[in-house]
Amino acid sequence: KQEVTQIPAALSVPEGENLVLNCSFTDSAIYNLQWFRQDPGKGLTSLLLIQSSQREQTSGRLNASLDKSSGRSTLYIAASQPGDSATYLCAVRRFDNQGGKLIFGQGTELSVKP
Amino acid sequence: DTGVSQNPRHKITKRGQNVTFRCDPISEHNRLYWYRQTLGQGPEFLTYFQNEAQLEKSRLLSDRFSAERPKGSFSTLEIQRTEQGDSAMYLCASSTAGTPDGYTFGSGTRLTVV
Numbered sequence: 001k002q003e004v005t006q007i008p009a010a011l012s013v014p015e016g017e018n019l020v021l022n023c024s025f026t027d028s029a030i031y032n033l034q035w036f037r038q039d040p041g042k043g044l045t046s047l048l049l050i051q052s053s054q055r056e057q058t059s060g061r062l063n064a065s066l067d068k069s070s071g072r073s074t075l076y077i078a079a080s081q082p083g084d085s086a087t088y089l090c091a092v093r094r095f096d097n098q099g100g101k102l103i104f105g106q107g108t109e110l111s112v113k114p
Numbered sequence: 115d116t117g118v119s120q121n122p123r124h125k126i127t128k129r130g131q132n133v134t135f136r137c138d139p140i141s142e143h144n145r146l147y148w149y150r151q152t153l154g155q156g157p158e159f160l161t162y163f164q165n166e167a168q169l170e171k172s173r174l175l176s177d178r179f180s181a182e183r184p185k186g187s188f189s190t191l192e193i194q195r196t197e198q199g200d201s202a203m204y205l206c207a208s209s210t211a212g213t214p215d216g217y218t219f220g221s222g223t224r225l226t227v228v
Contacts, residue, residue, distance in 0.1 A: 004156070012204065030135070034216050043120075043205060043221035051214050089156055093217075099170045101147060102217060104156030 025088035139208030
């Protein structure tokens, strides 16, 4: 059974710091991995999608890496800003013949202090 | 197409009442997923449809829950005889089967059972 774990559960940093969020999964047979952002009381916004054959993806100040063999992904946020404050969720996607559904971690709640 | 739309955004109901939520996916997406998210946790899979066929239901989906997707377009999720434990955010997402594309989530419906 696939399990996804995110560490830390919460993180508070001063503005301008670079930071890394961690995601680990137990079964390396994944289709892809997706990082989401969730603001309080809101839905999920997709940040980055990494296919199983890829090692990393970048978008602006965000960089996500994937190491399938070790079952790990990291989300790197450069030069953090107060507007980055949110909960960050990683999710692995099962193959289409298994329904393609996402298995989520419990999230990392990030607070960036001005 | 403005993305995945969910209605209502918020619903407060008394214990024992029935509630129904609606999800309108991205029109070209043939897969539609329902997830439930409780406070401080990641979303958990409930069920999914490919076109109009409901292909998988989680054990979380008790007999009081029913979902439909008539004609493979919008979907409804009904909860009968609501209980306080049903209080959660209900999220809908859509995607296209057979492609490595990511999921698009709606803004969710927040249910509070009093």
